Amino acid sequence: MAADRDAGFGGLLRRCRLVAGYSQQDLADRAGLSVDAVAALERGRRRTPRAFTVRVLADALSLDESGRRALVDAATAVDAGHAGGPARPPAPFGPLVGRDEESDAIVAALSPDRGRQVALRDGRDRLVTLTGPGGVGKTQLALTVAHRLTDVFPGGIGWAALAALDDPAALGHAVAAAAGLRAVPGRSVEDSLVGELASRTMLLVLDNCEHLVAACALLVERLLAGTSGLCILATSRERLRLGAERVWPVPTLAAPDPGLAGGDVADSPAVRLFVRRARQLVPDFTLDAGDTPAVAHICQQLDGIPLALELAAARTNVLTVRQIAAGLDDSSTATGSRSAPSRHRTLRSTIEWSHDLLTHEERQGLRQLAVFAGGWTLAAATAVCSAIGDERRALTLTSSLVEKSLAVTHPTFEGRYFLLFTVRRYALDRLRDSGEQRALEVAHARYVADLAERAEPRLYGGEQQEWLRRLDSELGNVRAALGWTRQERDRIGVRIAGALWRYCYLTGRYGEGRDWLDGALAGSAEGAHVAKALLGSGVLAFLQCDYDVATDRIEAALERYRREGDDRGVAEARQRLGSVARERGDYPRSRRLHEESLAHWRAAGDAARTAESLNYLGYVAWLTRDFDRTEELCEETLSTFRALDDGEGVTWALLNLGATAVYRGRGELADRLLRESLGRSYDIGFADGVAWSLNMLGVLARRTGDRDRAWELLAESLERHVELGDGWRAASVFEELAATVVDTRPTLAARLLGAAARLHTVTMARRPPVEEADHKATVTACTAALGEDAYEEQHVIGRTGPQADLVRQVRAGGPT
Numbered sequence: 001m002a003a004d005r006d007a008g009f010g011g012l013l014r015r016c017r018l019v020a021g022y023s024q025q026d027l028a029d030r031a032g033l034s035v036d037a038v039a040a041l042e043r044g045r046r047r048t049p050r051a052f053t054v055r056v057l058a059d060a061l062s063l064d065e066s067g068r069r070a071l072v073d074a075a076t077a078v079d080a081g082h083a084g085g086p087a088r089p090p091a092p093f094g095p096l097v098g099r100d101e102e103s104d105a106i107v108a109a110l111s112p113d114r115g116r117q118v119a120l121r122d123g124r125d126r127l128v129t130l131t132g133p134g135g136v137g138k139t140q141l142a143l144t145v146a147h148r149l150t151d152v153f154p155g156g157i158g159w160a161a162l163a164a165l166d167d168p169a170a171l172g173h174a175v176a177a178a179a180g181l182r183a184v185p186g187r188s189v190e191d192s193l194v195g196e197l198a199s200r201t202m203l204l205v206l207d208n209c210e211h212l213v214a215a216c217a218l219l220v221e222r223l224l225a226g227t228s229g230l231c232i233l234a235t236s237r238e239r240l241r242l243g244a245e246r247v248w249p250v251p252t253l254a255a256p257d258p259g260l261a262g263g264d265v266a267d268s269p270a271v272r273l274f275v276r277r278a279r280q281l282v283p284d285f286t287l288d289a290g291d292t293p294a295v296a297h298i299c300q301q302l303d304g305i306p307l308a309l310e311l312a313a314a315r316t317n318v319l320t321v322r323q324i325a326a327g328l329d330d331s332s333t334a335t336g337s338r339s340a341p342s343r344h345r346t347l348r349s350t351i352e353w354s355h356d357l358l359t360h361e362e363r364q365g366l367r368q369l370a371v372f373a374g375g376w377t378l379a380a381a382t383a384v385c386s387a388i389g390d391e392r393r394a395l396t397l398t399s400s401l402v403e404k405s406l407a408v409t410h411p412t413f414e415g416r417y418f419l420l421f422t423v424r425r426y427a428l429d430r431l432r433d434s435g436e437q438r439a440l441e442v443a444h445a446r447y448v449a450d451l452a453e454r455a456e457p458r459l460y461g462g463e464q465q466e467w468l469r470r471l472d473s474e475l476g477n478v479r480a481a482l483g484w485t486r487q488e489r490d491r492i493g494v495r496i497a498g499a500l501w502r503y504c505y506l507t508g509r510y511g512e513g514r515d516w517l518d519g520a521l522a523g524s525a526e527g528a529h530v531a532k533a534l535l536g537s538g539v540l541a542f543l544q545c546d547y548d549v550a551t552d553r554i555e556a557a558l559e560r561y562r563r564e565g566d567d568r569g570v571a572e573a574r575q576r577l578g579s580v581a582r583e584r585g586d587y588p589r590s591r592r593l594h595e596e597s598l599a600h601w602r603a604a605g606d607a608a609r610t611a612e613s614l615n616y617l618g619y620v621a622w623l624t625r626d627f628d629r630t631e632e633l634c635e636e637t638l639s640t641f642r643a644l645d646d647g648e649g650v651t652w653a654l655l656n657l658g659a660t661a662v663y664r665g666r667g668e669l670a671d672r673l674l675r676e677s678l679g680r681s682y683d684i685g686f687a688d689g690v691a692w693s694l695n696m697l698g699v700l701a702r703r704t705g706d707r708d709r710a711w712e713l714l715a716e717s718l719e720r721h722v723e724l725g726d727g728w729r730a731a732s733v734f735e736e737l738a739a740t741v742v743d744t745r746p747t748l749a750a751r752l753l754g755a756a757a758r759l760h761t762v763t764m765a766r767r768p769p770v771e772e773a774d775h776k777a778t779v780t781a782c783t784a785a786l787g788e789d790a791y792e793e794q795h796v797i798g799r800t801g802p803q804a805d806l807v808r809q810v811r812a813g814g815p816t
Contacts, residue, residue, distance in 0.1 A: 003689060005131040008088070009049060009074040014042045016061050018694070019679040023670060023709050030060035043154070049075050082536050084149035089159040092143040093408070097276065098253045098269025099141055105128075106145045106248060110203065110231050111152050126224055129234040130207075132250035135307030135347040138235035139207050141250060145233065146205050153589060155202030156180070157228065163421035164210075164373035164476045167483045168215035173512055175219065176394035179204060181723075189511075190219060194226035195804045208421050209236035217242055231270045250321070252304035255294045265292050270299035271304055277313035281403065288367035294321040301328050301346075307405075307422060308350035314405040315357065327353055351426045354404060357646055361387060363396045363430075366406060366419075370427035371440040374476020375418035376411050383450075384443045386436075413473040441484050445492045448474070448481040452499035458607055459502045462645035466686045471503050479773040489523035496520070498529045501536025505543065506648065508687025508724050514540045531560035531569055535576065542580050543688070544725035545763035550580050571600035575613060581727050584619055585766030590620050611640040611649060618656045622663075630660045638661060651677050655692055663770060670700050691720035698790060702740050710740050711815040722807055731759035732771060740776040743814045746785035747794050748809075754798025755806050 017027050024042070028035040033056070041049055041057075049057075054075045060066045096103060109125050112467045130138045146157050160178035165580045172189035177609075178464065181196050204223075206749075209216040217240040220232055224244055234240060239247045256268040265271055266287055274295060278285040287295060298321065302308040304664035312324050319327070328350070355363060357495030364387035369376060371384065380392040388394045399415050401407035406423050410416035419427060431437050451474060458467040471478070478496065485493030497520040504513025517537040524530065538553030554576050561569030578593030618633035634656040658673035681689030700715035714737050721730040734756035737748040760767060767775060798806065 004393055005798050009071070010042045010075045010383055011700050013038075013057065015682050016063065016067065017042075018697075019675050019682065020061050020063075020338045021675055021697075023706075023712065026059055027057070033055045033057075033610075033626050052073075052569055063266070064112075070226060074501060084749060089143050089146040089157060092098070092140055092147065094140075096140060096144045097273045099137065099144070101139060102248075102250065103148065104142050106233075107148050109246065110149060110233060125246060126230065127220060127234070127240075127245045127640055128231045128248055129239050129245055131239055131252050133305065134237060134253075134425075135305050136252055137252050137306040138250050139421075140306070142205055142207060142233055144234050146203065149203055153203045153231070153372065154202055155197075155200035156505070157205065158348050159205045159207065161207050162212060162216075163424070164480065166373070166480065166814070168212050169208055170479060170483070170768050171215045171219060172210055173515075175204070175206070187283070194223060195802075196229050197223065197227045199229065199808060200227075201534045203233060205231060209240065209550060210238055213238055213240060216240060240324075245277070249687045253299075253306060253309070253616045255299040255302075256306040256620065259445050259713070268296075270302075270304040270309060274299060274309045275312045277405070280318040281314065281317040283326060289789055291321045295327045297325045298328060301325070302350060303346045305347050305350070307420070308347050310405045311350050311354045314354070314403065319405075327357075336443065347422065348426065351423060354406060355426070355430075358400075358404075360395060360399060364434075365399060367405070367430040367434060368436065368440055369401075370419060370424050371437075371444045372477060373480035374474060374478075375413070375416045376728055377417075377476075377711045380447060380477075383447045384440065386439075386443075410473075416473060440492075441626075442492075444477070445481040445485055445490065445496070448477055449492050449495040452478070452496050456499045456502065458508060460644075460646055460648070464506075464647050467504065468685055471500070472507075482520065485739045486519045486523060491524040491527050491529070493520035494527060494533045496522045496746075498533035498536055501533075504536075505688075506684070506686055510543050512542045515543075523753065528564075531557045531564065531566070534560065535569070535573055535688070537790040539576055542576065542583075545583070545727040546763060548582055551577070554580070568604070571597045571609070575616065578616060582616075582623070583765045585768075587620055589626055591617065594620070597631060607640055607648070610643055610647060610659060611637040611646075611653075613646075615641075615649065615652050615656065619652070622656050622660050623770050625663075625770050627660045627664055630656055647688065648686055651680050651684075651686060651689040654680070655689070659696050659770075662696060662703065665703075667700060670696075674700065682762075684748055687720065687724060688726070689723065691717050691726070691729065694720065695729065698733075698740075699736055702736065707744075707815045713735070713741065715810045718810060719806060720802070727759040727763040728765035731756040731763070731765070731767070735767075735771070735775050735778065737810060738782070739774055741776050742785065744816045745783050747790075748793035748813075749782045750786060750791050751798030751801070751806060753782065754800075755803060757795070757801075758799045801812040 017024070020027075022030070024038045025035050027033075028038045031038075033053070037053075041053075053343035055074055058071050061067070063071060105281055106128060109128055120419055130142060132138055135722070146159065147402060158175075158178040160175050160182065162171070162174060165174050172193065176189050176193055179193065179197065181193065187195070204569065206216060213236060216234065217387070218580065220234070220240060221242055223230060224242075228792065237244060244422065253273060254268055255270040255272040256265040257661070271287070275285065275287055298312055298573035299309065302312060328408060355366065358366065364380075364383060368385040368387050370379060372380065376384075376398075378391045379396040380399065381388050382391050385394075388397060388468065399409060401419075402417065403407065407417050407419050410418055418424075431440060452471075455467045455471055458464065478500065480491055482496055483489070485496070497516040501513055501517060501617070502760055504510060504516070514537060517533050517540070521530065521533055521537065534553050534557035538550045538557060541547075542550035542554060554573050558570060558573035560575070561567075561573055574593045575597040578590045578597065581587075582590035582594060587814045594613050594616045598610065598617070601613055603608035614633045615637040618637065621627070621629035621633065634653045638650065654673045654677035658670050658677060661667075661670035662674060674693055677689065678693035680686075681693055694713045694717035696709045699718055701710035702708075718730060718733040718737065721733060734752045738756070741752075743747040759765075786794065
């Protein structure tokens with residue numbers, strides 16, 4: 001695994017620096033800063049850069065107005081400061097009321113000893129579980145603690161929101177995403193997590209574990225056993241029951257004693273929270289002598305449970321506090337299982353009371369909105385929920401639920417809303433009781449399928465970036481819909497997964513995409529969308545160098561397309577088989593298949609796909625050292641892709657032309673083309689493009705004698721290729737790293753060459769002719785430096801030792 005390090009201020013700063021072509025020392029010199037200061041900012045060790053620092057960095061990078069604004073926004077954002085990939089915790093929902101002592105104590109428990117920033121104090125503090133009934137404020141407390149610990153964990157803080165996750169089998173992927181990691185092909189996600197986190201000092205927060213408590217316990221136990229610097233903060237209604245666990249019961253807020261005077265009542269934490277929420281709705285709300293007893297009674301009746309208090313206070317714009325108190329009295333005697341713990345009964349009674357005060361349309365809308373696992377937009381609610389009808393009514397209903405504290409706005413994606421965990425669970429119970437659940441799940445899956453199919457053609461061309469972000473926001477719903485279709489063996493799953501394989505390709509979700517496609521295909525062997533799903537499964541397998549599976553899947557898709565008379569599908573499948581042949585070193589077959597596809601696209605008048613086929617042919621020409629042909633083809637495709645505003649296509653054309661310029665010794669041209677390729681890849685979130693651009697910029701730096709810059713670029717490229725599962729390119733980068741250090745660290749060079757040899761053997765991917773001369777020269781130099789016996793000994797170590805250890809050594813080291 002490797003972290004996605006492109007988010008936050010530090011990630012954006014690194015990205016701007018690499019695109020500008022500067023080393024950390026270059027940027028430090030231009031900005032008048034120390035190189036340590038630049039490194040600290042990029043790694044997130046300095047959480048909030050000063051305005052002056054941001055300004056001089058923007059000047060040094062020669063950023064345009066939009067670039068400067070992006071850098072300033074990242075510096076001032078709430079979650080700025082971590083360059084690393086962990087999914088940073090969202091902002092707390094508001095100020096923490098009545099929890100200062102608990103917050104201080106938990107921060108102390110999870111903090112290292114004073115003066116020892118990396119080492120932990122002992123095993124007992126590596127796992128803290130905040131326990132308590134629903135609505136008691138565990139999430140809010142965890143959010144506050146996580147933000148306070150931002151500067152304590154150099155490896156970052158990952159936030160895994162598990163409330164919407166219903167499938168225990170998906171837990172590992174969710175936690176990996178929270179840590180900014182993805183599974184390494186050929187290893188389980190759990191093994192990948194342990195391997196990557198073994199040497200990192202970070203805090204992982206698992207929020208809402210109770211419905212997955214057994215799976216969470218198994219995963220946490222494994223993570224703690226396999227790592228030394230990882231701390232875990234969990235929230236759950238019940239403890240995980242692990243030996244290393246420090247259980248931290250979260251108390252309710254102190255409610256006032258019945259005999260207290262008015263001023264003392266107002267100082268009670270429960271009353272303070274009630275009044276704060278009431279004033280959000282009624283700005284002139286005051287706690288006068290006549291209302292004080294009623295508010296005190298409300299707080300006592302609700303056991304000081306924060307969510308219950310907020311639900312009650314949300315009614316102060318339509319009811320007096322005396323009416324609220326009376327209504328709660330009635331509700332507490334009429335609802336709730338007497339066998340449940342009292343505070344669970346209290347919260348459920350309060351949710352029930354809030355629910356009963358809704359109109360019929362609001363109650364129906366609330367339970368139907370519970371089908372959304374990843375939140376909803378107004379358009380989504382309109383499409384799925386029969387109770388809503390149109391977007392105007394969706395806005396009215398959603399606004400009402402937000403006002404009543406039953407729904408909240410999404411902390412990350414604008415225009416999205418979601419139900420709090422406890423409220424959604426209650427609403428799902430209501431949905432099941434209503435007899436509407438099956439119809440809503442079908443409608444939800446169809447909505448996701450329609451969205452995926454609308455997105456599919458828009459993942460080419462000028463709308464690409466917008467739709468990638470939109471699909472990012474819908475991931476929770478995509479996963480929920482695919483989970484339901486897999487369980488029900490419903491064919492809608494094939495529609496969803498088949499339409500989203502390109503999204504998984506562009507964003508680097510190769511492993512998860514294959515899981516989606518294979519799960520969907522297992523439940524539907526026939527149907528109109530099976531060929532597309534087979535093709536997508538084959539492409540993602542190819543991208544992870546699983547060539548036999550890729551060939552089988554793509555050939556199965558090709559056969560179906562032929563039977564169905566789908567000429568476009570036939571051309572697409574041939575194109576992909578041409579790519580498999582290319583990486584296996586069968587260049588004549590690759591050319592023939594790409595040329596067959598090209599003939600179809602030209603006959604069909606499809607400019608974008610014609611350019612794509614020409615670009616593939618240019619790629620084959622570069623790999624086989626036919627540089628004139630590469631330039632002829634890819635200059636044409638670059639013009640076409642620019643006219644179509646196709647970010648991915650422009651990136652590949654630039655890469656082919658830039659790589660050709662590298663090997664022709666045209667350094668300035670190569671640098672310009674490859675830095676543009678890198679910038680465009682970052683802009684659209686194109687994972688493979690970023691990895692490739694860094695790779696070729698590293699080759700250029702090595703060939704022009706900038707050993708330090710070459711090492712930085714190649715080391716990051718290696719991490720990204722390994723993360724994606726692209727063993728073919730990882731092997732190439734290992735060999736380039738070896739060439740970079742063969743004169744200064746020949747022992748390491750021999751091990752790097754051994755690691756590359758293993759990848760070539762495992763993947764059966766052939767080293768392309770364009771790289772043969774450099775590889776031969778590196779082996780010759782390394783053998784001369786070490787002697788044949790020592791070279792073979794170190795080569796074997798690299799060939800047989802753990803790849804993850806060598807990747808970490810590359811990450812931590814340097815060329816000298």
